[in-house]
Amino acid sequence: KLSFQMIGDIRYYGESERKRSAVDLPYEGKRIRYAGGPGIRYQMRQSITLQGEITYFFMEQHRDIDLEQDVEFEGISFEIGVKYDL
Numbered sequence: 001k002l003s004f005q006m007i008g009d010i011r012y013y014g015e016s017e018r019k020r021s022a023v024d025l026p027y028e029g030k031r032i033r034y035a036g037g038p039g040i041r042y043q044m045r046q047s048i049t050l051q052g053e054i055t056y057f058f059m060e061q062h063r064d065i066d067l068e069q070d071v072e073f074e075g076i077s078f079e080i081g082v083k084y085d086l
Contacts, residue, residue: 001043007053009035020065029062029070035077049083 013031020027035057042050055077062070 003041005039005041007035007037007039007055009033009055009057011035015062016064025063025065027065029064029067031059031061033057033059047085049085051079051081051083053077053079055079 011031011033013028013033015030016028018027019025035055037053037055039051039053041052044050057073057075057077059073060070061067061073
């Protein structure tokens, strides 16, 4: 049995309330991450399923104590797995 799926994900990480007084920047800046992509599942037997996902992500991160300016990141995540039902 073979099935396909589409995956979507939005994550919001708030800015840290703690700030470093010397530079007046938060320890962690606000981040927003968007991701999406296809997935596949193949049920080999009733108890064994193979799974795989490819996800493209894009993230905006505001400046913080590690970053002097706002930055954007993008990339691809590839995940595979096996599910075994007892």
